[in-house]
Amino acid sequence: MSFHPPKRTLMGPGPSDVDPRISEALGRPTIGHLDPEFIRLMDETKTLLQYAFMTNNELTLPISAPGSAGMEACFVNLIEAGDKVIVCQNGVFGSRMKENVERCGAIAVMVEDEWGTAIDLDKVSEAIKAHPDAKVLAFVHAETSTGVESDAKSLCALAKSNGMLSIMDTVTGLGGIKVAVDEWGADATYSGSQKCLSCTPGLSPVTFSSAATEAIKGRTSKVQSWFLDMNLVMGYWGGNAKRAYHHTAPINALYGLHEALTILNDEGLEQSWARHALNHSALKAGLEAMGLSLPVEESIRLPQLNAVAVPDGIDEAAVRSHLLNDFSLEIGAGLGALAGKVWRVGLMGFSSKPANVRLCLSALETALLAQGLKLPAGDAIQAANAVYSD
């Protein structure tokens, strides 16, 4: 029997709500992966991604698989067995980076910070001093597991000034906050389709600087993944008129991504960042009026992913079930060190809008009252509305 999903409002850590323009694009007629019209789509997608990443990098394209594969593409292409990589960890995705490094037969030097805090630049400097032979510095710009932004610009600069390449995870960053690949000098950067781009999950935009591209071309060993070998992928996505078949591209998913990037282009990057910031402020005002707190320090808080502290005595899973069952609203649980301690409320892409802020506040209030929590007298919706009318 055909599957008919319920209509949800997606305010977790991703996927986010998909713009109807994108849903419609997905169903357009499938064409061949070497069709001249498809080549045109690829060229336009590259240009649109360069805009989103703020880069002129020639090697800019979507990997035909989810963000985890984008991460892997960066690691397996830049790293060879025996290399040393400094990996910053302040959430789930740093530990996934460590896995990637070790599976390349390389050595991961971990720089650990507490979950919910930003990467400490001083610790990174010390690690670089202690390991002058490290080849790559890897870090998460926007940690999806905690809602923290780290100082990507300074981290890229630290790498560069020490002759290292940088790998930057900005799966949750792209489109929601500034991601300036060229200005920062990031060498290998990956993102995901299903966060602030509001596309369906399954694709991972990546971009490689000329230094990274040279490193990939100059490897002494083959990339361990055939599917993710950028030396081969660039023969298909590259600038040549003649595209060499590598793998069959996910045609319709790419229609969706093209539409998502067109929407971002139409809105404008800075307008998109401003919208994410505004809706975050409204959500924060409402949550605080309800007596809830956002444990991540304000200066490093991602507007698109809000960690909200679970009040004492509240069964966090029951609240999420209440929201899902009675409001068809999805918010996220905490992960790892934050499991049971926070909810993660996403305001990403098409989900970042006043209607969602109001729905989330009223639903959360209802669910908390149902659990017997005493809430302060302030009106959360009015507090949010006050932000919009400022």
Added chain:
Amino acid sequence: MSFHPPKRTLMGPGPSDVDPRISEALGRPTIGHLDPEFIRLMDETKTLLQYAFMTNNELTLPISAPGSAGMEACFVNLIEAGDKVIVCQNGVFGSRMKENVERCGAIAVMVEDEWGTAIDLDKVSEAIKAHPDAKVLAFVHAETSTGVESDAKSLCALAKSNGMLSIMDTVTGLGGIKVAVDEWGADATYSGSQKCLSCTPGLSPVTFSSAATEAIKGRTSKVQSWFLDMNLVMGYWGGNAKRAYHHTAPINALYGLHEALTILNDEGLEQSWARHALNHSALKAGLEAMGLSLPVEESIRLPQLNAVAVPDGIDEAAVRSHLLNDFSLEIGAGLGALAGKVWRVGLMGFSSKPANVRLCLSALETALLAQGLKLPAGDAIQAANAVYSD
């Protein structure tokens, strides 16, 4: 600007025409990858895939990336550095298997057959005798580059009787001809969504026998790909009530695959094979009436992928351009050793229907006449129709 693809008829080596039921499914509302309703979709997809693969294998699921990643998933999970693998090569995909083996740090023993012929069982037996320490036998059941079926049942039996595991590529086979994973005893099998399942490209159904699953669980080294590590993937797709997040599944693409598998289930496997066989016979009758020949020997010819010899003096690329530009019809070029020598005409899934057979015959006739080819007096459409009315 939004991208609006032309409407093509896809009769190349894949993607094939997508059933409108599938296009519609793709645009349904996105839900979360841990939503209880999505878990239900995953369970149903597994059952539908078990039907398609004719297996009870517990570890049966779609890899969240195209067929090349499905191939890689089989190799990187079953093979460890230093292992020896016998790889049969009678087309493009055998050489891609060799790449996979070598990138695992393993040794590929190649058994080569001419392109356009089936795998020679005697040569495989000899290779096994010469390399009793080989762990895996890898082969292509349905070679997309040549249109040849090899004797998968005997190859799996050869592997088993010599204590080896088998890896079977049936990207182009599944749904178009019999693929009996349990009856044949295939250990690791992968396919693609965009061939005889007529879904959009981007997913790779795989299935692992209990012997393969034990081998994966008993590895002495970690799988070199984190994204494709079945030890982790099975925690998300496995039978437990508690699904552990691994990567964000490509939700909407999976709606499409579920619909494609539902369509196959509704039609019935044997009915689908019979339809593929019938349309192949009609195409063949029409092509032969036109004086064109199918160079692959009849007993090993894939009904869903027809290699057609390019007549002397004909510019094969000009014919394909003519079909694309004047008929919006895509057929495939030859690859590798067959480049310039054959076209590849697909009759896969939703593309396998009388209307497509007739379109292809009339378009090809027009394009060949335009190049000045003298065609025999027989009427191709009448010859095809005669097959349908038998």
